[in-house]
Amino acid sequence: MARIELDAVTKQFPDGTTAVRALDLAVGDGELLVLVGPSGCGKTTALRMIAGLEEVTSGTISIDGRPVNDLEPRHRDIAMVFQSYALYPHLSVYDNMAFSLKYRGGVSKAQIRQRVADAARILELEPYLERKPRQLSGGQRQRVAMGRAIVRQPRAFLMDEPLSNLDAKLRVQMRAEIAQLQRSLGTTTIYVTHDQIEAMTLGSRVAVISGGVLQQVASPQELYRRPANLFVAGFIGSPPMNLIDARLERAGEAADGAPVAAFGPHRLRVPQEVIREHPALEQHVGGDIVLGIRPEHLHDAALIPAGTSWPVIELPIRLREELGSEVHLHAAIGSAAHVSEDGSADDVRSLATIVAKADPRTKIAEGETAAIAVDASEVQFFDRATGASIRR
Amino acid sequence: MTTSRATAQLPQRNTMRLRGKITTAALLLTMVIVAVVMLYPFWYIVDNAFRGQGQYDRQSGHSLGGWRQLFANLPVGGQLLNSTVVCVAAIAIILIVSTTAGFAFAKLRYRGSGLVFLLVVSALMVPLQSILFPEFVNLSNVHLTSSYAGAVLVYAALGTPFATFLMATYYRGISDELIEAAVIDGLGYERTFLQIAIPLSLPAIATVTVLQFIQIWDDLLVGLFFLPTNQRTITAGLATLSTGRTTSVPSLMAGSLISAIPAIIVYLIFQRHLVKGLTLGMGK
Numbered sequence: 196m197a198r199i200e201l202d203a204v205t206k207q208f209p210d211g212t213t214a215v216r217a218l219d220l221a222v223g224d225g226e227l228l229v230l231v232g233p234s235g236c237g238k239t240t241a242l243r244m245i246a247g248l249e250e251v252t253s254g255t256i257s258i259d260g261r262p263v264n265d266l267e268p269r270h271r272d273i274a275m276v277f278q279s280y281a282l283y284p285h286l287s288v289y290d291n292m293a294f295s296l297k298y299r300g301g302v303s304k305a306q307i308r309q310r311v312a313d314a315a316r317i318l319e320l321e322p323y324l325e326r327k328p329r330q331l332s333g334g335q336r337q338r339v340a341m342g343r344a345i346v347r348q349p350r351a352f353l354m355d356e357p358l359s360n361l362d363a364k365l366r367v368q369m370r371a372e373i374a375q376l377q378r379s380l381g382t383t384t385i386y387v388t389h390d391q392i393e394a395m396t397l398g399s400r401v402a403v404i405s406g407g408v409l410q411q412v413a414s415p416q417e418l419y420r421r422p423a424n425l426f427v428a429g430f431i432g433s434p435p436m437n438l439i440d441a442r443l444e445r446a447g448e449a450a451d452g453a454p455v456a457a458f459g460p461h462r463l464r465v466p467q468e469v470i471r472e473h474p475a476l477e478q479h480v481g482g483d484i485v486l487g488i489r490p491e492h493l494h495d496a497a498l499i500p501a502g503t504s505w506p507v508i509e510l511p512i513r514l515r516e517e518l519g520s521e522v523h524l525h526a527a528i529g530s531a532a533h534v535s536e537d538g539s540a541d542d543v544r545s546l547a548t549i550v551a552k553a554d555p556r557t558k559i560a561e562g563e564t565a566a567i568a569v570d571a572s573e574v575q576f577f578d579r580a581t582g583a584s585i586r587r
Numbered sequence: 588m589t590t591s592r593a594t595a596q597l598p599q600r601n602t603m604r605l606r607g608k609i610t611t612a613a614l615l616l617t618m619v620i621v622a623v624v625m626l627y628p629f630w631y632i633v634d635n636a637f638r639g640q641g642q643y644d645r646q647s648g649h650s651l652g653g654w655r656q657l658f659a660n661l662p663v664g665g666q667l668l669n670s671t672v673v674c675v676a677a678i679a680i681i682l683i684v685s686t687t688a689g690f691a692f693a694k695l696r697y698r699g700s701g702l703v704f705l706l707v708v709s710a711l712m713v714p715l716q717s718i719l720f721p722e723f724v725n726l727s728n729v730h731l732t733s734s735y736a737g738a739v740l741v742y743a744a745l746g747t748p749f750a751t752f753l754m755a756t757y758y759r760g761i762s763d764e765l766i767e768a769a770v771i772d773g774l775g776y777e778r779t780f781l782q783i784a785i786p787l788s789l790p791a792i793a794t795v796t797v798l799q800f801i802q803i804w805d806d807l808l809v810g811l812f813f814l815p816t817n818q819r820t821i822t823a824g825l826a827t828l829s830t831g832r833t834t835s836v837p838s839l840m841a842g843s844l845i846s847a848i849p850a851i852i853v854y855l856i857f858q859r860h861l862v863k864g865l866t867l868g869m870g871k
Contacts, residue, residue, distance in 0.1 A: 246767075246771060247771075248767050248770070248771070267775075268767075268770050268771045269770065269771065269772075269773040269774065269775070273771070274771065274772075275767075275768065275771045277764040277767070277768060278764070279762055279764050281762065281764040281765045281767070281768035283765065283768075283769075283783060284787065285786045285787060294769075294772055295772035295773050298772065298773050298774055298778065298782070299772075299773040343772075347772075
């Protein structure tokens with residue numbers, strides 16, 4: 196077990212590409228930290244630097260307080276599970292799992308047999324020990340890759356998208372198995388994935404990376420409920436958070452003097468309790484902001500509990516999607532959608548529509564204009580210039 | 588409407604069937620002609636190897652006359668041994684150089700490796716005949732033309748560029764993650780090469796071995812130039828049979844048969860690996 200720290204770690208490739216910029220990260224002893232981000236964001240490069248497979252351009256990587264920048268991979272005492280599993284095709288399952296112990300030395304043959312047997316039992320690989328990797332299914336190969344890491348009893352596991360080659364059903368099963376295994380072994384683990392559901396379900400903490408820059412490190416709930424910026428807000432959650440360009444105005448009609456977020460023909464009153472939670476909002480009155488509303492915080496006004504005083508906006512419904520346990524309503528907001536910094540905007544946003552995750556009992560149909568209640572206490576606010584969340 | 592369309596399609600289908608049959612027949616005929624052209628020389632060798640000179644002239648009857656004449660005029664056993672020594676030594680050098688260099692070009696990135704690889708591969712374009720005299724002068728200067736060493740070095744130098752190209756291509760097909768997994772598992776690059784890369788590249792090694800064996804075993808020019816008379820290879824020895832005033836075709840055929848057998852045996856043993864080695868490493 197180990198504590199892994201990255202201090203202002205930067206990786207620049209010879210062609211000038213900066214894959215990771217000044218990354219500060221601390222992974223606690225026994226913790227499972229997930230690095231998540233879109234393809235090419237630098238998460239795998241960061242993992243490879245920790246493994247020693249990539250040189251660090253600047254900054255320091257420490258394991259248990261000892262800088263390891265110049266330490267060869269074999270001397271870092273960490274095990275890595277690769278996306279392709281990287282099993283040695285000419286060796287049996289047993290030999291694959293015992294490989295590292297055999298060549299590292301210091302472990303007797305009897306101990307090697309014992310450790311491989313223990314790992315095989317935990318991973319239910321006992322019947323396959325004599326087989327070659329090509330004779331195994333994808334899930335079994337993944338288990339062998341895990342077994343190869345486990346038998347070494349390393350200080351830390353590094354996992355680079357180990358489930359991405361599996362089908363959806365097996366992925367869910369293996370995800371749970373990895374989580375259980377990590378908890379029972381208590382080995383410090385850094386897990387890289389581009390799948391936000393995998394990240395949210397596995398990690399005790401999740402680090403979101405974009406463009407080589409760390410965006411936020413927090414617990415899954417914190418990431419979801421209080422995204423630090425527009426990138427995290429749009430990346431975490433499915434369907435993604437609705438991001439709407441709006442103007443924060445001091446409206447005369449609000450009896451309590453609360454500001455109003457105006458977008459298109461709509462005016463959304465910001466309740467006083469929200470202002471209290473986001474005191475910095477006062478400084479943005481009269482300015483441009485981005486509203487962030489999770490789809491589950493938009494409700495069919497006809498179905499909201501009596502006594503709730505959520506503001507209601509009238510929206511034309513363009514599409515109704517039945518998902519069984521919920522209904523997704525795509526509604527036009529009548530204003531420009533928020534376009535992210537890199538110019539990308541997904542289909543829903545570019546069409547200036549928002550998605551509401553409504554109760555399956557809703558009677559709202561396509562083509563009609565529906566009353567949609569907004570749970571204003573859950574609305575997020577972002578500075579349109581910096582993209583940062585507006586809080587204190 | 589449907590019926591008339593179906594009726595119209597019938598003659599068209601028959602024409603297509605007929606065209607398919609003609610194509611198959613033409614293909615079969617071509618293959619038979621090619622097979623005859625390729626196999627006839629073998630038949631000619633086998634048939635005439637078992638004749639005496641008179642039987643050869645009359646083209647009737649078989650005997651071991653040709654074989655007796657061959658063994659009387661040529662130290663066949665010694666020359667087969669010479670061929671084997673030269674082949675084994677040259678192939679050993681080629682394999683050591685090409686596997687290490689191929690692995691380095693494919694898996695170890697260093698400044699200028701692409702250029703060096705290009706230079707090595709460009710040596711493929713240099714014909715043997717153009718470097719024969721300069722090489723002879725070079726090797727004479729260091730007194731290496733009076734033993735196996737000269738021929739072995741020349742064969743190794745000629746075979747290494749292609750073998751390196753083949754090995755590098757093969758190693759590029761091996762996932763980088765596999766090599767990295769071994770490095771993380773505690774092996775240095777040297778042991779990763781020996782424990783992972785070499786076992787995985789056995790098909791490519793077999794391919795290089797077979798191709799080089801056939802090429803070196805059958806080569807005449809280098810054997811004649813760089814080897815002293817008492818260390819001549821079987822191919823060079825056979826060539827001397829036809830340099831006299833009269834050439835005994837049956838003994839030449841017998842010698843050719845003996846000479847061809849090892850190459851055929853090596854090819855048959857490694858044939859499966861040869862095909863695998865030539866196709867693997869070229870992608871999925």
